[in-house]
Amino acid sequence: MIADTPTPPYFAVIFTSKRSDVDNGYKEISNRMLELASKEDGFLGVESVREEYGITVSYWKDLESINNWKNDLEHKAAQARGRKEWYLEFKVRITKVERDHQFTK
Amino acid sequence: MIADTPTPPYFAVIFTSKRSDVDNGYKEISNRMLELASKEDGFLGVESVREEYGITVSYWKDLESINNWKNDLEHKAAQARGRKEWYLEFKVRITKVERDHQFTK
Numbered sequence: 001m002i003a004d005t006p007t008p009p010y011f012a013v014i015f016t017s018k019r020s021d022v023d024n025g026y027k028e029i030s031n032r033m034l035e036l037a038s039k040e041d042g043f044l045g046v047e048s049v050r051e052e053y054g055i056t057v058s059y060w061k062d063l064e065s066i067n068n069w070k071n072d073l074e075h076k077a078a079q080a081r082g083r084k085e086w087y088l089e090f091k092v093r094i095t096k097v098e099r100d101h102q103f104t105k
Numbered sequence: 106m107i108a109d110t111p112t113p114p115y116f117a118v119i120f121t122s123k124r125s126d127v128d129n130g131y132k133e134i135s136n137r138m139l140e141l142a143s144k145e146d147g148f149l150g151v152e153s154v155r156e157e158y159g160i161t162v163s164y165w166k167d168l169e170s171i172n173n174w175k176n177d178l179e180h181k182a183a184q185a186r187g188r189k190e191w192y193l194e195f196k197v198r199i200t201k202v203e204r205d206h207q208f209t210k
Contacts, residue, residue: 001121001123001158002121002122002123002158002194002195002196003121003196005198008198012119012198012200014117014119014162016106016107016108016152016162017107018106018107020210047121047158047160048160049154049155049156049158049159049160050154050156051154051155051156053106053107053152053154054154055152055153055154055160055162057119057121057160057162083208087208087210088209088210089107089207089208089209089210090107090207090208091107091108091205091206091207091208092205092206092207093110093113093117093202093204093205094202094203094204094205095117095200095201095202095203096200096201096203097198097199097200098199098200098201099198099199100196100197100198100199101196101197102194102195102196102197103188103192103194103195103196104193104194105125105192105193105194
């Protein structure tokens with residue numbers, strides 16, 4: 001579940017959110033979005049953890065691929081439902097990964 | 106718990122980790138590190154969610170403040186224990202936040 005990203009530079013979208021108590025297919029749509037995103041050109045991986053708050057970080061080759069994903073029609077429909085039903089608040093940060101290091105036992 | 110960060114640019118450190126099953130004071134040291142980090146010059150906020158995997162994103166004014174925090178002596182001691190006891194694997198990514206947007210109901 002730690003994304004196997006390439007040598008920097010690449011891009012990361014940090015999505016921090018607080019869920020409402022509305023279900024209405026949230027989990028299915030959420031999984032469908034991960035599946036769709038992973039087919040996008042330029043997608044490099046994703047990491048996601050959720051309690052009441054959730055942090056999902058998706059990794060991308062460039063800003064163009066982030067923009068394409070943002071504007072995907074099925075994704076836009078899910079975003080609209082997210083605002084209306086699933087999230088009380090969220091914040092999206094578009095970042096450029098400048099360096100990284102990792103540790104494995 | 107969504108960090109109230111300023112207008113970009115600023116920096117984000119994404120720490121993704123997988124915990125071992127060793128406790129040994131993990132929670133206390135983890136809280137102590139959040140307390141210490143928040144006193145560092147240039148600290149802007151932190152978001153953290155944990156299941157088996159955890160994602161902690163800390164926000165910083167510049168690379169210098171990230172570097173100062175990395176080299177804090179008490180933090181370095183905790184890092185060493187993290188490698189030895191608390192984490193099976195982790196990845197750290199240093200990123201520059203280029204833009205953000207948020208939604209609140």
